Amino acid sequence: MTSPIVHQPDARLDLVLERILDVPPELVWRAWTTPSILKKWFTPAPWTTIDCEVDLRPGGVFRTMMRSPEGEEFPNAGCYLEIVPNRKLVWTNALEPGYRPAQRSVARPGVEFSFTAVISLEPSGSGTKYTALVMHGDEEGRNQHEAMGFHDGWGKALDQLLALVRQPR
Amino acid sequence: MTSPIVHQPDARLDLVLERILDVPPELVWRAWTTPSILKKWFTPAPWTTIDCEVDLRPGGVFRTMMRSPEGEEFPNAGCYLEIVPNRKLVWTNALEPGYRPAQRSVARPGVEFSFTAVISLEPSGSGTKYTALVMHGDEEGRNQHEAMGFHDGWGKALDQLLALVRQPR
Numbered sequence: 026m027t028s029p030i031v032h033q034p035d036a037r038l039d040l041v042l043e044r045i046l047d048v049p050p051e052l053v054w055r056a057w058t059t060p061s062i063l064k065k066w067f068t069p070a071p072w073t074t075i076d077c078e079v080d081l082r083p084g085g086v087f088r089t090m091m092r093s094p095e096g097e098e099f100p101n102a103g104c105y106l107e108i109v110p111n112r113k114l115v116w117t118n119a120l121e122p123g124y125r126p127a128q129r130s131v132a133r134p135g136v137e138f139s140f141t142a143v144i145s146l147e148p149s150g151s152g153t154k155y156t157a158l159v160m161h162g163d164e165e166g167r168n169q170h171e172a173m174g175f176h177d178g179w180g181k182a183l184d185q186l187l188a189l190v191r192q193p194r
Numbered sequence: 195m196t197s198p199i200v201h202q203p204d205a206r207l208d209l210v211l212e213r214i215l216d217v218p219p220e221l222v223w224r225a226w227t228t229p230s231i232l233k234k235w236f237t238p239a240p241w242t243t244i245d246c247e248v249d250l251r252p253g254g255v256f257r258t259m260m261r262s263p264e265g266e267e268f269p270n271a272g273c274y275l276e277i278v279p280n281r282k283l284v285w286t287n288a289l290e291p292g293y294r295p296a297q298r299s300v301a302r303p304g305v306e307f308s309f310t311a312v313i314s315l316e317p318s319g320s321g322t323k324y325t326a327l328v329m330h331g332d333e334e335g336r337n338q339h340e341a342m343g344f345h346d347g348w349g350k351a352l353d354q355l356l357a358l359v360r361q362p363r
Binding site (some may be wrong): 028032120126128162186 | 199207252294296320329332
């Protein structure tokens with residue numbers, strides 16, 4: 026097999042969140058791939074993630090159910106594409122579990138656009154260089170995602186992740 | 195890593211071509227993954243495949259350019275998802291190379307619907323049990339693909355593949 030794909034961000038189509046975290050990649054990885062942990066940080070409060078399913082293999086399901094402060098529920102389902110433990114996690118909502126293309130004709134509540142997320146974790150001292158690259162198919166999707174508060178939302182969720190994994194266990 | 199996904203065909207959404215071939219999996223695999231060979235069989239005559247690009251890794255490009263008998267050209271680009279040499283090849287046009295979701299807002303000439311193809315090659319005596327499972331996101335896509343002549347087209351292309359790999363070299 027040849028070397029893995031290197032992802033080149035495209036400013037016109039992509040959104041990127043990059044930060045140096047003071048926790049090691051292993052803890053971030055666990056928070057991203059363990060449903061009971063993910064539910065506690067994945068959605069910026071006062072939104073909550075009330076359900077989560079993780080089948081950590083290519084084509085396996087990544088499903089979450091978010092709940093708005095008003096009690097409205099928003100299901101999201103996609104599948105994993107690449108899994109490099111403690112280093113790289115790629116998933117998309119453009120494909121359903123098993124790689125089936127997501128249905129196009131029905132507007133999906135909550136998420137009206139498709140994206141692929143590449144979560145990269147690179148050791149940095151005793152911490153992690155964290156990069157979330159979110160790729161869209163067109164500018165409309167990118168801009169809609171940005172307007173929904175991508176930077177604030179993904180940043181706040183990451184703060185929640187950190188607060189959680191820093192807790193003494 | 196856990197075991198690979200097992201694909202369950204859904205008659206409502208999928209199209210399947212299954213045949214026992216009298217050539218071994220290795221020859222079929224080579225015909226599917228070598229551009230110079232693929233160009234000779236991929237489109238049922240009098241259509242032709244005038245260009246082909248293969249980057250055989252997850253997220254790598256699978257691109258073809260078909261030409262109609264009238265000289266009209268139809269580009270198709272997608273990416274590979276799973277590669278198990280001589281056994282299983284999974285690719286989709288729902289994602290562009292690098293896993294970027296395909297653009298939704300622009301009708302793509304030639305292919306108006308998304309699909310994921312799972313080509314399975316299972317040794318069967320000295321030959322191959324060949325299964326092409328083509329998954330769609332909705333019935334509309336499946337039915338459109340069927341009406342375009344899926345069974346006849348994929349079957350005829352497979353005949354061309356066989357005629358080609360049976361040739362003495």
